[in-house]
Amino acid sequence: MRARIWGCRGSIATPGPGTLRYGGNTSCVELRTRERTLIVLDAGTGIRLLGAKLEAEPPATIHLLLTHLHLDHLEGLPFFAPLWSEDTELHVWGPPSPVRSLEDRIARYISPPLFPRRLADVPARLSFHDVPKEEWMIGGARILAHPVTHPGPTVGYRLTEDGRSLAYIPDHEPALGLNDLAAMPPEWLSGHAVATDVDILLHDAQYSAEEYPARVGWGHSTVDHAVTFGLSAGARHLVLFHHDPLHRDSDLEALLVSAAQRWGDGGTPPALAREGLTFELD
Amino acid sequence: MAQGRQQKNLILILAREFASKLATPMFVVDAEGDLVFYNEPAEDVLGRSFAEAGEMPAEALPSLFSPEDLAGKPLSLEELPLGIAIVARKPAHRDLRIAGLDGRKRVVSVTAFPLFAHADELVGAVAVFWQPPGGETP
Numbered sequence: 001m002r003a004r005i006w007g008c009r010g011s012i013a014t015p016g017p018g019t020l021r022y023g024g025n026t027s028c029v030e031l032r033t034r035e036r037t038l039i040v041l042d043a044g045t046g047i048r049l050l051g052a053k054l055e056a057e058p059p060a061t062i063h064l065l066l067t068h069l070h071l072d073h074l075e076g077l078p079f080f081a082p083l084w085s086e087d088t089e090l091h092v093w094g095p096p097s098p099v100r101s102l103e104d105r106i107a108r109y110i111s112p113p114l115f116p117r118r119l120a121d122v123p124a125r126l127s128f129h130d131v132p133k134e135e136w137m138i139g140g141a142r143i144l145a146h147p148v149t150h151p152g153p154t155v156g157y158r159l160t161e162d163g164r165s166l167a168y169i170p171d172h173e174p175a176l177g178l179n180d181l182a183a184m185p186p187e188w189l190s191g192h193a194v195a196t197d198v199d200i201l202l203h204d205a206q207y208s209a210e211e212y213p214a215r216v217g218w219g220h221s222t223v224d225h226a227v228t229f230g231l232s233a234g235a236r237h238l239v240l241f242h243h244d245p246l247h248r249d250s251d252l253e254a255l256l257v258s259a260a261q262r263w264g265d266g267g268t269p270p271a272l273a274r275e276g277l278t279f280e281l282d
Numbered sequence: 283m284a285q286g287r288q289q290k291n292l293i294l295i296l297a298r299e300f301a302s303k304l305a306t307p308m309f310v311v312d313a314e315g316d317l318v319f320y321n322e323p324a325e326d327v328l329g330r331s332f333a334e335a336g337e338m339p340a341e342a343l344p345s346l347f348s349p350e351d352l353a354g355k356p357l358s359l360e361e362l363p364l365g366i367a368i369v370a371r372k373p374a375h376r377d378l379r380i381a382g383l384d385g386r387k388r389v390v391s392v393t394a395f396p397l398f399a400h401a402d403e404l405v406g407a408v409a410v411f412w413q414p415p416g417g418e419t420p
Contacts, residue, residue, distance in 0.1 A: 098400060133403075147292040147399070177299030186289070188298065193289040 001141060001161040001281040003200070004030045007046020008273035010170075010206045010220070010242035011072050018248035023275030025049065026072040027170050027242065029202065033161055037139025040064045041157060041168050043077040046275065051081035058082060063138050065131075065145075066094035067170060068154035069105050078110050078117070088124035095145070095153035096130035103128040131155055148172045149190040150219035156194040164281035167198040167235070170242045175225045176217060182228050195233035200279055203230060205240035208255060223255045227262040227270060238263070238270040239277075291405040293397050294318060307411035309394075313404050315340030315359070315368045327411050329384025340368075348381040352389065363394035367407035371396050389414060 007013075007025030014024035026044025033039065038059045040047060043066065062082060067073060082088040094102045106128070107119040119126075131145035144158040148169055156169035174190045175181045186192045195201050206220035221229070223240060230238035240259060243252055252272050259270040271277075290298075294310060298319045301308040307324035311317050317338040325331045328347070338346065340359060349357040357378060359365040366374035373395040381387050394409035 096400065146289075149292065149296070177296075177303060185287075187287040188290055188295055190292055190295050196289075 001034065001159065001164060001166065002032045003166055003279040003281070005046070005202075005273050005275055005277045006030060006050045007042075007044045007076075007275060008170075008241050008243060009044075009072075010204075010244055012245050013045045013072075013075075014245040018250075021249040021274060022243060022252055022272055024245075025275060026075065027067075028076060029168060031141070031159060031166070033139040033141045035140050037141070038062050039138055039141065039159065042067055042073040042170065043075070043080065044072050045076045045079075047076035048079040048081075049275075051079070051083075055081050058085065058087060060087065061089045061091070063091045063093065065143070065157055066092065066102075067156065067168070068095060068150060068152055069109075070152070070171070071109070073170070074106065074109055077106070078115055083122055083124050086123040086125070089127075090124045091127045091129060093129045093131050093145070095147065095155045097153050101128065102130060144194060146191070146193045148194070149174055149176050151217075154219075156191050158194045158198060161281070165198045166200045166202070166279065166281060167195045167233075168202045169194060170202065170204055171219055172204045172221055172229075173217070173219045173225075174229050175221065181225055182232070184232075186232050189229065189232060191229065192233055195229070195235055197234045198236070199281060200237050200239060201230050201233065201235035202239045202241045202273060203235075204242045205255070205259070206242050206244045211244070223259045224262060227259050230270070231263070231266070237268040239273050240270055241273040243273070290318065291399060293399050293405045297397060297406070297408055301408070307413070309364065309409040309411070310406060311340070311364055311368065311409075312406045313368070315343075315365065315407075317343060318406070324411060327380075327382065327388060327390060327413055329382030329386060335383060340365075346383065350379050352377055352379060354379075363392045364407055364409045367394040367396045367409070368404070371404055 006028040009026050025046035027042040028044045028046030029041040031039040110119040135144045141159050141161040145155040148156045150171045158167045169191050203226045204221040205223045205226040207222045209222050212222045256272050297310045301321040307327045308321050310319040320332050363374035375393045377391050379389050391412040397406045399405045
């Protein structure tokens with residue numbers, strides 16, 4: 001399994017000179033299984049660049065796994081080139097809602113007045129799936145979707161192939177309501193089922209410790225929370241994801257120093273997600 | 283470090299966090315009716331801290347708390363508001379008398395309701411305890 005980050009910014013796309021090293025596109029990660037099945041995690045603005053690359057060698061089938069439908073994870077979808085080809089078979093997976101279907105919720109965005117065309121106008125062959133409660137298979141990879149703490153229906157994903165695993169929890173506030181995240185038994189931590197003993201953990205690290213008190217309940221973690229969660233889960237490599245739009249590259253690098261200190265000497269130190277970063281899980 | 287018991291359902295995690303911030307005594311049970319958490323105010327009603335007592339299987343609850351109606355008739359698990367919330371999947375309320383883990387008897391009003399993650403997925407229930415003034419009996 002190979003993974004490549006196409007967008008790792010949180011909340012809103014943030015182009016400009018202050019975000020050149022880590023990128024300003026919102027969440028999108030490309031995964032290729034051993035048999036080359038394409039799995040895309042989230043449809044933030046990064047998916048537009050992925051779509052452009054795919055035009056050279058369009059895949060017949062694409063699986064898009066959405067963690068949730070907040071706009072920074074969905075806004076790139078109508079700009080994803082394969083969507084506008086009738087040769088594309090696109091399976092969209094996402095968390096169920098007790099009120100509306102996944103298709104209806106996505107159609108609220110891809111329709112006037114928010115978008116000039118309707119979802120029904122899309123030529124690609126679309127299928128919408130609520131994520132199963134149990135693990136399922138896509139192209140040789142085992143997928144687990146599990147609800148996590150974030151406003152509205154939201155899941156984290158764990159993808160496993162050949163015994164190697166990647167967890168993706170870009171929007172997550174496991175510390176909500178807790179006095180001490182580190183003191184909680186792991187089984188009482190949101191996201192633990194997804195992240196336990198994972199090889200690579202892409203995890204929300206939107207805020208600094210100083211910023212968090214004004215953002216409690218917004219659904220995100222501090223860098224310290226991400227480190228504590230990663231250590232508790234036994235993750236082998238933590239990648240800090242969903243960078244705050246107010247954080248410039250230099251701010252992120254200062255936060256990384258703090259994260260590495262908190263992580264200690266156990267294994268690979270944390271890294272900052274950046275556009276173009278790839279992982280080999282063979 | 284990470285291996286161990288399976289993660290609780292997110293609804294139970296949020297219920298525990300909610301309970302831990304309440305000044306009202308609250309129980310949280312899982313889909314099997316096993317007691318998985320009670321908050322600090324409930325410790326006064328039950329006579330022992332959760333840290334001391336820990337999680338308890340559903341079948342142990344009647345013998346631990348000896349619940350009875352106000353006429354002194356013992357109540358089975360299915361007659362307790364929490365039992366009704368789990369078995370019948372509907373809210374329930376009643377006044378009853380329990381013996382705390384410290385041995386003291388107390389009259390409590392209990393309101394329980396089931397927790398559904400989805401319309402067809404029961405993941406547990408919560409019970410709130412209201413202790414009327416003068417409800418403790420020797």
